[in-house]
Amino acid sequence: MDRDVPSVRPEDDARTAIDLLAKTDLGAIPVVDEGNKVVGIVSESDLIISEEESDLHLPHYLNIMGGIVFVGSMKGFDERLEKAFATKVSELMTADPIVVHDYENVDRVAKKIADEHHNHLPVVDADENLVGMVTRADALSALVADSAE
Numbered sequence: 450m451d452r453d454v455p456s457v458r459p460e461d462d463a464r465t466a467i468d469l470l471a472k473t474d475l476g477a478i479p480v481v482d483e484g485n486k487v488v489g490i491v492s493e494s495d496l497i498i499s500e501e502e503s504d505l506h507l508p509h510y511l512n513i514m515g516g517i518v519f520v521g522s523m524k525g526f527d528e529r530l531e532k533a534f535a536t537k538v539s540e541l542m543t544a545d546p547i548v549v550h551d552y553e554n555v556d557r558v559a560k561k562i563a564d565e566h567h568n569h570l571p572v573v574d575a576d577e578n579l580v581g582m583v584t585r586a587d588a589l590s591a592l593v594a595d596s597a598e
Contacts, residue, residue, distance in 0.1 A: 450551075450572050452581040456481045459488060459539035466491045466538050475582060477569035480542045485578045487571045489542030496541065548573050551580050559588035 456479045457466045469478050470493055480489035548571045549558045562570060562585050572581040 450581045450583045450587055451475070454479065454579075454582040456485075456579060457491065457538050458482070459537065459542065461538045463536055463538055463541050466541060467496060470496070475569065475584075477582070479546075479571040479579050479582060480538055481579050487546065487548055487573055487577065487579050489539070489544045490546040490569070490571060491538060491542045492569065495543060546571060548577075549583060550575065555588060555591040558583055559592055562588050 454475065455469050455473065457469065459480055459482070466478055466480075470476070470491070477490050477492035479487050480491060482488050547561065547565050547567060549561055551572050551574050553561075558570070562568075562583075568585045570583050571579055572583050574580050
């Protein structure tokens with residue numbers, strides 16, 4: 450676990466999170482509230498707009514008597530638009546991320562990482578305050594060390 454992990458706040462500029470991700474090799478930055486409680490996470494994958502999401506064309510519509518009637522589905526269009534033009538961390542982050550507690554054993558942490566298919570998980574204490582970040586590599590190293598003993 451890395452205890453010296455930077456974090457951002459939901460109201461921070463998206464550029465702050467992008468710059469931190471570029472400066473660190475973590476791949477993800479926890480988002481904390483004013484009480485240092487984890488409320489989200491911004492990962493490199495949150496910054497990438499997939500080919501599917503990059504289609505920001507309006508759904509087909511008809512102009513009928515001065516009004517617009519959408520023929521295609523608007524489902525997901527507003528979310529893709531918001532992500533493409535995100536200006537705040539809260540618009541980029543994944544809210545309510547899966548976390549691990551600092552008292553959990555390495556087997557449980559490794560299982561959580563594997564089951565949830567995440568590479569980075571925030572580590573919190575008993576009061577749910579951020580204390581660090583654990584990566585898949587951290588969990589694997591700890592498992593190897595445990596099995597060697």
